Amino acid sequence: MKLGILTGGGDCPGLNPVIRAAVRTSIREGYKIIGIRNGWKGLVEAETFDLDATSVSGIIHRGGTILGTSRTNPYKDPGATEKAKANFKKLELDALITVGGEDTLGVANKFYKDGLPVVGVPKTIDNDLSGTDVTFGFDTAVNIAMEAIDRLHSTAESHRRIMVVEVMGRHAGWIALHSGIAGGADLILIPEVPIKMKEVVEVIQKRIERGKFFSIIVVAEGAKFDGSEVLLEKKLDEFGHVRLGGIGELLAKKIEDTTKLETRTAVLGHIQRGGSATAYDRVLGTRFGEKAVQLVKKGEFGKMVALRGTEIVSIAIEDAVKKLKTVEPDYYDMARTFFG
Numbered sequence: 001m002k003l004g005i006l007t008g009g010g011d012c013p014g015l016n017p018v019i020r021a022a023v024r025t026s027i028r029e030g031y032k033i034i035g036i037r038n039g040w041k042g043l044v045e046a047e048t049f050d051l052d053a054t055s056v057s058g059i060i061h062r063g064g065t066i067l068g069t070s071r072t073n074p075y076k077d078p079g080a081t082e083k084a085k086a087n088f089k090k091l092e093l094d095a096l097i098t099v100g101g102e103d104t105l106g107v108a109n110k111f112y113k114d115g116l117p118v119v120g121v122p123k124t125i126d127n128d129l130s131g132t133d134v135t136f137g138f139d140t141a142v143n144i145a146m147e148a149i150d151r152l153h154s155t156a157e158s159h160r161r162i163m164v165v166e167v168m169g170r171h172a173g174w175i176a177l178h179s180g181i182a183g184g185a186d187l188i189l190i191p192e193v194p195i196k197m198k199e200v201v202e203v204i205q206k207r208i209e210r211g212k213f214f215s216i217i218v219v220a221e222g223a224k225f226d227g228s229e230v231l232l233e234k235k236l237d238e239f240g241h242v243r244l245g246g247i248g249e250l251l252a253k254k255i256e257d258t259t260k261l262e263t264r265t266a267v268l269g270h271i272q273r274g275g276s277a278t279a280y281d282r283v284l285g286t287r288f289g290e291k292a293v294q295l296v297k298k299g300e301f302g303k304m305v306a307l308r309g310t311e312i313v314s315i316a317i318e319d320a321v322k323k324l325k326t327v328e329p330d331y332y333d334m335a336r337t338f339f340g
Contacts, residue, residue: 001031003296004048004088005097007065008039008072008104012125012137013277014285015065018099020056021289027053029297034091039100040107041072044080046087060282063275073103075110088116095296099123101135102321105304109317112302119295120304120317121288125273128172131320132306136285141168141272142178148268149183149216156214162204162255162263166248168272169220172326175272177335180218187215187339191222192327195251201258203340217255223247287312 005022007015019035026033035051036042049055059066074080088096095117098108101124112118122129127138145167156163165185167175173190180188187203189195204215225247248265256263277285284307291305291312303314 001094003033006036008100013140014136014281016059017285018289021286023056025293038068039070041070043084117301127174128324131315136281139280145179146183160213164252166267170222173220176220185218187217189219189223206340
């Protein structure tokens with residue numbers, strides 16, 4: 001049997017452990033496996049290379065993906081779609097392991113419906129993919145953001161400043177919520193709940209009344225003022241997404257204009273994506289990669305591996321991409337207990 005594996009969308013810590021596990025498991029099963037470069041673009045352009053034990057030796061601790069990645073959507077162009085299907089046959093693939101988030105897996109589901117034997121591995125640093133309790137990369141991102149919040153506490157307190165920490169989270173506030181709780185943030189703002197400046201100011205003033213002349217505010221990049229996202233640019237990518245950016249600076253300016261308190265912004269950005277994965281993400285990625293090959297072995301195509309409790313299970317890719325997993329109101333209400 002001959003397998004292909006690709007990684008699509010944004011990179012995140014834990015991708016290389018998935019690839020390593022898929023390759024090592026394929027070797028154990030007696031399968032040949034090839035890497036497809038740069039996501040769906042590589043399948044459209046037939047850019048591949050052989051994978052073996054040497055290829056994946058020493059990559060478990062490395063960030064990023066040795067396969068490369070892109071945000072290519074072959075279904076934007078009928079010609080590209082047909083090229084991808086033709087190359088699947090030309091490469092004599094028996095199955096394709098697709099590692100990605102909502103967009104990449106959405107394409108995988110379309111190819112599956114068009115007759116290609118595909119299995120999925122969930123990958124989104126925002127942890128917003130339905131069907132799995134956690135996605136790899138999330139734990140690493142949370143820990144990076146938490147460490148930044150820890151470090152900002154000391155400078156904020158020393159200078160009596162308001163510090164606004166902007167973290168990732170286009171549609172879901174999981175990174176902001178978890179890192180904010182763990183880092184002892186004084187306020188956490190997420191895409192699911194519109195920002196109310198009155199509440200922001202009240203939290204800051206309440207702290208001043210208690211003798212706390214600094215505040216740490218964590219805000220997800222997709223948090224909204226008056227129902228609108230803050231955009232870095234309006235240009236859309238191939239999946240119809242705009243580029244977010246600037247919510248931290250806008251919020252800081254509004255805080256400073258309203259309270260007359262010195263306010264600074266720290267935008268963590270792609271720092272959250274880079275570097276080595278935590279032990280949790282390395283193990284989770286490994287378990288996902290191994291399970292994906294097992295799904296191929298059993299012929300369970302159109303399925304995605306997922307974490308449920310402590311077990312690795314499989315669900316339909318279609319079910320995983322139907323809707324995003326966002327922060328529940330009860331969870332956010334719990335976090336409010338620690339605001340201020």
